[in-house]
Amino acid sequence: MNRLFAEEREHLLFEGKTSFGMSVFNLGNAIMGSGILGLAYAMANTGILLFLFLLTAVAGLSCYSIHLLLKSSGVVGIRSYEQLGFRAFGITGKMAAGIAITLQNIGAMSSYLYIVKSEFPLVLQAFLKADTNSGEWYLNGNYLVVLVSLSLILPLALMKQLGYLGYASGFSLSCMVFFLSAVSIYHHHHSLSVPQTAYTIPILAFAFVCHPEVLPIYTELRNPTQRKMQHISNISILIMYTMYFLAALFGYLTFYTNVEAELLHTYSRIDPYDTLILCVRLAVLTAVTLTVPIVLFPVRRAIQEMIFPNKTFNWIRHVAIAVVLLTFINMLVIFAPNILGIFGIIGATSAPCLIFIFPAVFYIRIVPKDKEPMRSTPKIFAACFAGLGVLFMIMSLSFIIIDWTTGSSSALGGH
Numbered sequence: 083m084n085r086l087f088a089e090e091r092e093h094l095l096f097e098g099k100t101s102f103g104m105s106v107f108n109l110g111n112a113i114m115g116s117g118i119l120g121l122a123y124a125m126a127n128t129g130i131l132l133f134l135f136l137l138t139a140v141a142g143l144s145c146y147s148i149h150l151l152l153k154s155s156g157v158v159g160i161r162s163y164e165q166l167g168f169r170a171f172g173i174t175g176k177m178a179a180g181i182a183i184t185l186q187n188i189g190a191m192s193s194y195l196y197i198v199k200s201e202f203p204l205v206l207q208a209f210l211k212a213d214t215n216s217g218e219w220y221l222n223g224n225y226l227v228v229l230v231s232l233s234l235i236l237p238l239a240l241m242k243q244l245g246y247l248g249y250a251s252g253f254s255l256s257c258m259v260f261f262l263s264a265v266s267i268y269h270h271h272h273s274l275s276v277p278q279t280a281y282t283i284p285i286l287a288f289a290f291v292c293h294p295e296v297l298p299i300y301t302e303l304r305n306p307t308q309r310k311m312q313h314i315s316n317i318s319i320l321i322m323y324t325m326y327f328l329a330a331l332f333g334y335l336t337f338y339t340n341v342e343a344e345l346l347h348t349y350s351r352i353d354p355y356d357t358l359i360l361c362v363r364l365a366v367l368t369a370v371t372l373t374v375p376i377v378l379f380p381v382r383r384a385i386q387e388m389i390f391p392n393k394t395f396n397w398i399r400h401v402a403i404a405v406v407l408l409t410f411i412n413m414l415v416i417f418a419p420n421i422l423g424i425f426g427i428i429g430a431t432s433a434p435c436l437i438f439i440f441p442a443v444f445y446i447r448i449v450p451k452d453k454e455p456m457r458s459t460p461k462i463f464a465a466c467f468a469g470l471g472v473l474f475m476i477m478s479l480s481f482i483i484i485d486w487t488t489g490s491s492s493a494l495g496g497h
C-alpha cells in the first residue's frame with residue numbers, strides 16, 4: 083500500500099506537457115500498424131457489407147472499452163493498465179495485464195519488423211537496380227532488420243517520454259495517407275490465389291488495439307481530463323476507421339478474392355519495379371518502422387511493473403530493457419514463419435483480453451458498489467462486454483485451430 087501511495091504521489095507531481103494534437107498523432111500511430119495490411123484480405127473473406135458492419139462494430143467497441151479504462155483510472159487516480167489490474171485483482175490482475183500487453187505489443191512489433199525484413203530488400207534492390215540474388219549483404223532482409231533497429235528504432239525507443247514521439251508519429255501517419263491514396267489510384271483488376279475466413283475477426287481486433295498506449299498517453303497529456311482523453315481516443319479511432327475502410331476497399335477492389343494476407347505482397351506480384359508501387363512500399367516501411375518505438379513503451383512499462391515494481395525511473399534500466407526487447411524481437415523476426423500466424427494468434431488471444439475482457443472486469447471490480455451496484459446498467463453492460471470478449475476469443479481460437487488441423491492454410495508456412 084505504501085508503494086501505491088508513492089506512485090499516486092508521483093502521478094500527482096507529474097505534469098503532462100503533450101498537446102491535444104500530438105496525442106491524437108501518437109494514439110493514431112499506435113492504432114495504425116501492420117493491421118492495415120491484413121484488412122483487404124479480411125474484406126475478401128466477408129464481402130464489403132459484412133466487413134463494414136464488423137469494422138464499425140470493432141471500432142465502436144474499442145471506444146467503449148477506452149471509456150471503461152478511463153473511468154476506472156479516474157476512480158483509483160492511477161493511469162496505468164497494470165495498476166488497474168492490481169486494484170481489481172491484486173498481483174494476478176497486474177500480471178495478467180502485464181503479460182497481455184507484452185504479448186500483444188511484441189506481436190505487433192514483430193509484425194512490423196517482419197514487414198521491414200520482407201519488403202526492404204525488394205525496395206532497395208529495385209532502387210539500386212541490382213540483380214536478383216546478387217547476394218550482396220545489404221539485400222539480405224535479416225541484416226536490414228538489424229540495421230533499421232539499431233539506427234532508427236533504438237534511438238527513438240530511448241526517449242524518456244512518449245510525448246516526444248509526436249512528430250515521428252505525424253510523419254508516420256502521413257506515410258500511411260500516401261499509401262492510401264496510392265492504393266486508391268491503383269485499382270484496376272488483377273487475379274491471384276484464394277483466402278480463408280478464420281482470420282477476419284482476429285485481424286480486425288488486432289487492427290484496433292491501442293489500449294496499452296491509452297493510459298501512458300493520458301499521463302503525458304497537458305491539462306488532462308477524462309473527457310479530453312476520451313475525445314482524443316474517439317478522434318483517433320474515427321480517423322483510423324476511415325483509413326482502414328478505404329485501404330481495405332481499394333485493396334479488395336483491385337484484387338477481389340485474390341488478396342494475400344499481406345497486401346503489399348499482392349501488389350509486388352503485379353510489377354515489382356513500378357515506381358509508384360516502390361514508393362508505396364517505402365511509405366509503409368517508414369510508417370511501420372516509426373510505430374515500433376510507440377508500441378515498445380507500454381511493454382517496457384509492463385516489464386518494469388512486473389519485475390521491478392518498487393523502483394523509480396532509472397536511465398540504465400530504461401535503456402537496458404529497450405535493448406533486450408529489441409534484440410529479442412529481432413531474433414523472433416529473423417526466425418519467424420509469416421505474418422498471418424502473428425495476426426491470428428495474437429488477435430485471437432491478447433487482443434480480446436486487452437480490448438474486451440480486462441477493461442470490463444477491471445471496471446466492474448474497481449467502481450465501488452455504493453456508486454454503481456452490480457445490477458446497475460453500466461455494470462451489466464460491462465459484464466456483457468466481457469462475455470462478448472470471451473465468446474470472441476473462443477470462436478477465433480477454434481476457427482484458427484480448425485484451419486490448421488485441416489491443413490487448408492499456409493498460415494504457418496513461409497512465402
Ligand SMILES: NC(=O)C[C@H](N)C(=O)O
Nearest residue numbers: 113115116117190289291
Ligand atoms: N498496436 C497494436 O497492437 C497493433 C496495431 N493496432 C496494428 O494494427 O498493428
